Amino acid sequence: MELKKSLLYKKYVASNAKLVDFAGWAMPISFDGLVNEHIAVRDSVGFFDISHMGVISIIGINPKEIIQKFFPTNLFSIAEGQSCYTLLLNEDGGIIDDLIVYDLGVQEEDTSEILLIVNASRYDTDLSWLKTNLQKDNVQISNAKKGKALIAIQGRDSFKYFEEWGKESIEHLNNFGCEKKIFERFKDSGEIFLSKTGYTGEDGLEVLLSGELAIDLWDFLLCKKIQPCGLGARDTLRLEAGLHLYGQELNENINPYEAGLGWLVNLESNHEFFGREKLEKISNKDIKKKLVGIIVEGKGIARQGCKVSKDNKKVGEVTSGSWSPTLKKPIALAYLESEYSNTGEEVDLTIRNKTLRGIVSKRAFYKKDFPKITF
Numbered sequence: 001m002e003l004k005k006s007l008l009y010k011k012y013v014a015s016n017a018k019l020v021d022f023a024g025w026a027m028p029i030s031f032d033g034l035v036n037e038h039i040a041v042r043d044s045v046g047f048f049d050i051s052h053m054g055v056i057s058i059i060g061i062n063p064k065e066i067i068q069k070f071f072p073t074n075l076f077s078i079a080e081g082q083s084c085y086t087l088l089l090n091e092d093g094g095i096i097d098d099l100i101v102y103d104l105g106v107q108e109e110d111t112s113e114i115l116l117i118v119n120a121s122r123y124d125t126d127l128s129w130l131k132t133n134l135q136k137d138n139v140q141i142s143n144a145k146k147g148k149a150l151i152a153i154q155g156r157d158s159f160k161y162f163e164e165w166g167k168e169s170i171e172h173l174n175n176f177g178c179e180k181k182i183f184e185r186f187k188d189s190g191e192i193f194l195s196k197t198g199y200t201g202e203d204g205l206e207v208l209l210s211g212e213l214a215i216d217l218w219d220f221l222l223c224k225k226i227q228p229c230g231l232g233a234r235d236t237l238r239l240e241a242g243l244h245l246y247g248q249e250l251n252e253n254i255n256p257y258e259a260g261l262g263w264l265v266n267l268e269s270n271h272e273f274f275g276r277e278k279l280e281k282i283s284n285k286d287i288k289k290k291l292v293g294i295i296v297e298g299k300g301i302a303r304q305g306c307k308v309s310k311d312n313k314k315v316g317e318v319t320s321g322s323w324s325p326t327l328k329k330p331i332a333l334a335y336l337e338s339e340y341s342n343t344g345e346e347v348d349l350t351i352r353n354k355t356l357r358g359i360v361s362k363r364a365f366y367k368k369d370f371p372k373i374t375f
Contacts, residue, residue, distance in 0.1 A: 006051035007149040007211035011218050015228060023120035025052040028230040037233035038325040041200055045155035046229040047221050053150055054123030055208060056116040056130070059107065060139035063114045067139075070130065071101070072256065072279065074269040080105030080112075083176045083195055086264050087256055088118075088126055093275030093282065094252035095259065096129060097122040098244055100197055102178045115144060115178075115193065117206070119246045133274075144193075149214035153221070154204035154229075154237075156368075162194075162205055165220045170194065175203075189213050199234065201241025202368055236322050239331065242293060242363030248304055248319045249291060249333055257282055258335070260291045260363060289316065290341040293361040296321070296330035300351040307350045308334050308358070315340045315347065324365060331365050332358070 003026040017028035040046040064075045073086040083102040087095050102115040118126045166183045178195035189210050198204035244250050256265050265279055296302055306318035321332035345360040
């Protein structure tokens with residue numbers, strides 16, 4: 001099957017990007033080397049084509065009330081122009097996807113719009129789950145990315161460069177703020193959706209815009225000598241920040257409490273949602289396994305599937321692992337039996353028939369204000 005291609009495909013091919021198949025898309029894994037791209041984002045700014053991700057538009061009269069049953073998070077905790085990270089759950093409380101919900105408010109004729117930005121590998125599954133369980137006459141569900149590209153600009157200087165390109169201020173948007181607007185200098189090119197969200201642990205923007213404007217923005221950033229970044233750096237950045245990747249830390253057999261995402265389950269809101277009954281029972285019991293961070297001592301990368309042991313007994317398994325360019329040491333995320341998941345616990349990791357010591361840590365190895373590991 002032929003791979004899907006972003007509207008920016010020719011741009012990164014022209015930049016000699018190394019390409020891979022990611023969820024059926026031909027995507028850049030790197031442009032100038034993973035470490036250089038990672039450091040660019042941590043030190044200043046970098047940008048990514050994330051057009052492989054799904055963008056679902058839901059329009060109706062009070063659509064939040066209609067779609068609330070899909071999410072354990074109280075969607076009414078956010079107002080127009082705000083967004084929240086949450087989970088799409090199945091009836092057993094398993095995680096169908098993790099995503100961001102954006103409230104774009106009233107659009108026209110008393111209808112409001114919600115945007116969902118979802119994982120590329122889960123787009124078809126998510127859309128099918130929504131359509132199967134929604135009354136179609138109450139809302140309109142559509143692919144909001146059709147004919148558009150999605151770009152992430154990440155790093156402390158991201159806002160400055162975007163404002164220089166758009167010739168308009170975005171200071172009014174807070175963290176996790178979002179809006180659709182027409183920029184005066186691009187008024188003939190349609191609305192631009194922008195949000196102060198990202199997947200790197202840094203300040204940043206995610207921008208959905210026409211192919212024409214996406215190419216213009218891409219060329220502008222290149223002219224400013226800003227580093228284009230691939231999926232390799234995106235993965236090490238999110239791993240340092242302790243952010244989940246669907247298919248590794250999350251799947252339909254894992255519940256929010258095991259994944260350390262119990263804070264997204266608002267049982268106190270009393271709203272009904274898929275999986276609520278199961279999660280109510282789970283929340284009152286000890287969790288058998290927990291997702292933790294592990295700092296690996298010595299030279300060796302603990303990849304997905306790597307066995308974690310304590311006193312020669314297997315107590316868990318690595319879900320993601322890499323060398324941390326910021327911390328300059330190997331790090332990993334792993335599910336461990338709860339008994340062994342306390343911060344500071346020493347464990348053994350089997351890496352290519354070699355045993356290395358690991359120290360259990362908090363999942364967020366890096367935070368932009370406190371770039372250090374806390375035990």
